[in-house]
Amino acid sequence: HQVDSFEQEFSAYCDCRHTIGVASGLDALKLILRALDIGPGDEVIVPPMTFAATANCIVYQGGTPVFADVDAETLLIDPVCVEQKVTKRTKAVIAVDYAGQPCDYDALRAITDRHGLALIADGCHALGATYKGKPVGAVADMTAFSFHPVKHITTGEGGMITTDSPDYADRMRRFRNHGISSDHRQREAQGSWFYQMVDLGFNYRMTDIQCALGISQLKKLPLWIDRRREIAAQYDAAFSTTD
Numbered sequence: 001h002q003v004d005s006f007e008q009e010f011s012a013y014c015d016c017r018h019t020i021g022v023a024s025g026l027d028a029l030k031l032i033l034r035a036l037d038i039g040p041g042d043e044v045i046v047p048p049m050t051f052a053a054t055a056n057c058i059v060y061q062g063g064t065p066v067f068a069d070v071d072a073e074t075l076l077i078d079p080v081c082v083e084q085k086v087t088k089r090t091k092a093v094i095a096v097d098y099a100g101q102p103c104d105y106d107a108l109r110a111i112t113d114r115h116g117l118a119l120i121a122d123g124c125h126a127l128g129a130t131y132k133g134k135p136v137g138a139v140a141d142m143t144a145f146s147f148h149p150v151k152h153i154t155t156g157e158g159g160m161i162t163t164d165s166p167d168y169a170d171r172m173r174r175f176r177n178h179g180i181s182s183d184h185r186q187r188e189a190q191g192s193w194f195y196q197m198v199d200l201g202f203n204y205r206m207t208d209i210q211c212a213l214g215i216s217q218l219k220k221l222p223l224w225i226d227r228r229r230e231i232a233a234q235y236d237a238a239f240s241t242t243d
């Protein structure tokens with residue numbers, strides 16, 4: 001039951017109630033938009049400075065990505081631009097914690113509250129970062145992470161969603177597993193073979209083998225963050241000379 005264990009350890013690390021392990025960061029983003037029922041005619045605001053998957057997940061759902069520009073200094077989505085892009089069709093904002101820097105979540109939350117939008121984080125660059133003392137993963141309504149080999153920790157391929165909402169978590173778990181209302185472990189625990197397909201889902205599951213690796217990787221995360229900071233400091237020093 002390595003999947004459950006990895007999800008629990010990830011929850012503890014990110015200080016959030018629910019985690020859903022999936023096959024990739026893209027799948028994490030797709031499940032999030034699915035949980036929000038994004039569809040044709042709906043707009044989702046995203047920054048243009050990110051990996052392709054952040055906008056593609058909207059297109060998969062038939063929605064329309066609307067780009068809001070980034071701040072020239074931080075390369076993070078600019079809340080002023082976000083508010084300018086809000087229309088009657090806007091359903092959500094996806095903030096990208098670019099290069100490990102958390103976005104201005106207080107400003108973004110004020111906008112999403114004012115217009116009744118969901119606030120999503122693409123935290124694929126930012127596992128281990130904090131915003132005002134809260135781990136990335138506990139700030140937005142739902143946050144997507146990736147465990148592709150270039151990310152902070154890897155499971156070969158893989159991803160994770162964090163949320164405090166039991167409702168979103170249930171929907172995403174079902175959709176991860178063919179839209180079926182229980183998985184084989186729950187059926188084993190209940191001593192019953194009975195299950196129902198209640199939604200048209202996919203197979204976005206993470207495997208026990210990947211999760212076993214994820215558990216050992218999570219222990220090494222602090223060391224690797226330190227090492228990334230060392231390398232970043234070298235770049236900062238090398239490029240800070242004015243002459």
Ligand SMILES: *Cc1c(COP(=O)(O)O)cnc(C)c1O
Pocket residue numbers: 024025026027050051053054096122124125146147148158159
């Ligand atoms: C890596 C990454 C993704 C997608 O992750 P995959 O696991 O490759 O699908 C999405 N968004 C950002 C910002 C990323 O860096």
